[in-house]
Every structure is written in C-alpha cells, then in structure tokens.
Amino acid sequence: MAYGDNRSELASDTFDSSIDGNWAVGEGDWDNMQWLTGGHVEPIGNTSCAMRRSGETYADDQYSILTINAMTTNSDWVAATVRMASGVDESAYVCYYDTELNEYSIYEFDSAFGATLLNSVANDTTALQAGDTLTAEVEGITIRLGTNEGSGDGQRLTTTDTTITSGDPGMHIFQGLNESSITAWSGGDIGAGAGIPIYMHHHLQHNLG
Numbered sequence: 275m276a277y278g279d280n281r282s283e284l285a286s287d288t289f290d291s292s293i294d295g296n297w298a299v300g301e302g303d304w305d306n307m308q309w310l311t312g313g314h315v316e317p318i319g320n321t322s323c324a325m326r327r328s329g330e331t332y333a334d335d336q337y338s339i340l341t342i343n344a345m346t347t348n349s350d351w352v353a354a355t356v357r358m359a360s361g362v363d364e365s366a367y368v369c370y371y372d373t374e375l376n377e378y379s380i381y382e383f384d385s386a387f388g389a390t391l392l393n394s395v396a397n398d399t400t401a402l403q404a405g406d407t408l409t410a411e412v413e414g415i416t417i418r419l420g421t422n423e424g425s426g427d428g429q430r431l432t433t434t435d436t437t438i439t440s441g442d443p444g445m446h447i448f449q450g451l452n453e454s455s456i457t458a459w460s461g462g463d464i465g466a467g468a469g470i471p472i473y474m475h476h477h478l479q480h481n482l483g
Contacts, residue, residue, distance in 0.1 A: 275464070277411060277418050277429035281337055284330045286460035289313045296329025297444075302362050304446070314343040316455035317447050324366075326358045326444040333463040337411045338443035342404050343457035345373050351448040352402075352456070354410035356417070357441035364389075367438060368446055369410035369419040369431075373454060376401045378431050380417050382438065392417065393433035410443070413464050 285296065293299060293309045300306035304324035307315045317323035327338075338354040345352070350373040359365035364383040371378055379394035402408065402423050409420040409427075419431040443461035447454055 275413060277420050277432075278427065280465045282463045282465055283460055284332065284462040285327060286458070288458045289315055289456075293325070294329075296327065298326040298328040298360065300324065301326060301360070302364055304364060307447070310455065314455045314457040316343075317449055320449055322446070322448040324355065324358070324364075324444060324446040326355075326360065326442050327459075327461055328360070328442060332442050332461070333465075334440045335413045335464040336443050336461065337409060337464055338445065338461040339407050339409045339459065340445050340456045341458035342402055342406050342408070343455040344404055344453060345402060346449070346453035350374070350454040351446075352408060352454050353446040354408050354419075355444045355446050356410045356412040357438045358444045359438075359441050365438060366441060366444070366446075367410065367412055367417050367435070369408065369417070370446075371402050371408055371421070373401070378419055378421075380419055380431055380433050382435050384437065390435075390437075392435055393431055395431055411464060 290313050305321045306318050307323050307325050308318045336356050338356050340354050351370050353368045353370040355366045355368050366383050368381045377396040380392045382390045407422045411418040415434045415436050420429045
C-alpha cells in the first residue's frame with residue numbers, strides 16, 4: 275500500500291495534564307520524558323529519551339504521528355517510532371528529523387544499542403516547525419517516513435528491513451539544548467483494507483437485477 279493508506283487510529287494524546295499510564299516512559303537505556311504545563315512533553319535534561327505507547331494492543335503493521343510543539347536548530351533529533359520493544363534496551367524503527375541539518379532519516383535500533391541507518395535525505399524542502407507533524411509507518415518489511423510540511427502530508431522517505439517484527443508505536447527525542455518538545459501524538463494499525471465480501475457482492479448483484 276501507499277503512505278497513509280488504511281490507517282485505523284487506536285489512540286491519541288494531547289498531553290493536557292500529564293503523561294498518563296498508557297505510556298511506558300524511559301525503558302532500557304532511553305531516559306524519561308517529562309510533562310510541562312501547556313500540554314507538551316520533552317526530555318528530562320539534555321539527553322536521549324523515549325516513550326512507548328503501552329495502553330493498547332497494536333498490530334505488527336502500525337503507524338505513529340507526533341505534532342511538534344517547539345523546535346530548535348541546535349543539534350536536536352525528533353522522531354516518531356514504530357515496533358518499539360517493551361521493557362528492554364532500544365529496539366525500534368525510528369523515523370528522525372534532524373533539526374540542525376534539516377535531514378530526515380530512518381534507523382533500525384537493536385537491543386544492543388546499535389543504530390543502523392537504513393535511509394536518509396538532507397535538506398528536503400522546508401524545515402519542520404511548530405504545529406507540523408512527523409509520521410512513521412511500518413507495513414511488513416517496509417518503513418515509511420512522512421510529514422505535513424511543505425506541500426502537505428506526504429511521504430518523504432522509505433526503506434525496507436526485516437530485523438524487527440513486532441512492538442508498539444511511540445516517540446523519541448534527543449536534544450542538546452533542551453528546546454524541542456511534542457504537543458500531540460496519535461497512532462494505530464495499518465490494515466489490508468476490506469472490500470465487499472463475495473456473498474454481499476452477489477446479494478447486491480441479485481437485488482440490483
């Protein structure tokens with residue numbers, strides 16, 4: 275399927291008052307996020323932090339969309355993640371935006387804290403800004419990165435990998451100056467799509483003469 279097809283949202287969060295119990299925060303070597311007044315989340319300190327959505331059960335084919343609250347051009351990385359592992363060191367497909375280089379990239383993180391670059395593109399149209407979205411999709415072995423900056427919501431980058439087969443959606447931020455933050459998130463499954471069942475199709479044909 276193409277980017278954006280057959281998404282089924284299972285959850286969303288605007289972080290109105292807290293990071294609630296539907297999130298697993300700072301698992302493994304990834305540190306904790308913190309909630310800030312005004313309804314957004316960011317890392318605690320200048321470090322690499324993550325949250326995994328743990329309140330629902332997600333299919334292996336899934337997506338994650340985050341909305342930027344604030345950005346900085348000082349060596350920060352903001353990412354939507356898919357197939358993030360539970361309770362272990364880093365394991366996920368991570369769709370990054372590098373705020374300093376204006377670069378998109380897709381990484382595979384393994385459980386030994388190894389990061390494998392799968393694909394990247396630098397200086398792709400305009401820079402992400404507050405209010406823009408960053409999306410990660412994984413379907414089978416295909417990973418896609420999309421944003422709504424520039425010409426509207428669309429795919430910016432894609433690749434394939436067979437390493438990670440299951441997990442949950444979420445988000446990741448690495449920041450050097452404690453300035454990048456997320457104000458909203460949504461995620462869910464990517465389904466194959468349901469056409470008209472054969473029996474229903476025949477029934478309609480019969481009634482339509």
